[in-house]
Amino acid sequence: MTEPDRGDDAASRLFGNRFLTEDAPDNEFPSTGMESRDAMRLLDEDLALEGDPQRNLATFVTTWMEPEADRIIAENLYRNFIDHAEYPITAEIEQRCIRMLADLFHAPGETTGARTQGSSEAIMLGALSLKWKWRKRREADDKATDKPNLIFGGDVHVVWEKFCRYFDVEPRIVPLRENKYVIGPEDVEPHLDENTIGVAAVLGTTFTGHTDDIVGIDKLLVDLKGEKGLDVPLHIDAASGGFVWPFLYPDSEWDFRLEQVRSINVSGHKFGLVYPGIGWLIFRETSDLAEDLVFYENYLGKTDATFTLNFSTGASMVLAQYYNFVRFGREGYTYIMKAMQQNARALADKLESGGDFELIGADREQLPLVAFKLVAGKNYDEFDVAWQLSAERGWMVPAYTMPPNAQEVKIMRALAKETLSREQVDRLSDDIAQACSTLEKKGGAHPAERKQIKTGTGY
């Protein structure tokens, strides 16, 4: 039988894909297109080499949702969240989420807030509100407004420094030191003055998952108000902790139960258990939102009051957040957070009892994660362990140095997320022990391997 002569193009259309034997378009805007199936496979096959989210214990961000939530998300991808006139129900669902969060965070009465792209946008808006409220107070007293400052610890996320640089505010950063990775009132007090627009405290730090002494800082600010008449607001960066503390430590006060806490940000896409990107900014009272931040615009026939840094964005994640709220309620979130905490503790016990590691603050209130470091006297370090573990089994467990002045301290951190089952905890701890035993024999990573080690905290 003779073979049909289809020509190269026809044959590749029938049996293969153009990109199988050609480089993927990367530099120039492609002059021609390709079959939709080819484009899909090109992407699929490229992405197959990405890190596996199941083994990504670095990120705080959600990597799995229920199939029903996936369906809601997929069905609403076309919906532009900002089109309030066309999609009023979506806008109302955002407001429901804001009211529910205000309730969760013990707001004393009616208040306001916004959906954002994540905690970073929420922090930019919240901190701008601090700055502009401070400016208004100063202007009312006929005082200078050219030297605003903001106080926070070295344990904050980089977004706080970013805010200060973008919006011309002096950052007053309290340095950390060995064995002190959060801040308290004694650290804040020396930096306070009449130009302080606010203090930012973290609930669940990116580095060790602990919390600043929010009760202590609040008391300092309440006393300051009473004694000197200086009203310095406290903003809580609860990017991770805002969906953990209410369920794991409901009696710990960090939110609007404390008088000087005027605004809170939280990432829906972290422990709110929604995919990226969704965040929330919630004010204690409507009057805590600086008026100047609000834009009233007549858009497509409806007057809309908005305060966001973005305009168009997808509605899916707002809907997915509401899905989680009604699907889980307090009971469900508590169950899930406790399950994560139990698995984090199981992993911590194994790491500690193995003898290679010591835990960092596992006896304190902490996000469901394990922060740990090698015991003294090893011939390899935490970066080597992260490298060896990823080389042997593909686990992504970050190693990093702490911020100044604790930069000599190296630590590792593993998130125990919803997708990390107990079976996997056992496997991970065995794999970590195995990586250590390989390093024991070979004595640290090769300099060429060291160059490839990723040193970020993972977000």
Ligand SMILES: Cc1ncc(COP(=O)(O)O)c(C=O)c1O
């Ligand atoms: C404490 C803290 N604040 C802010 C952020 C920034 O949050 P997002 O990634 O939601 O913008 C993070 C992210 O890891 C964080 O851990």
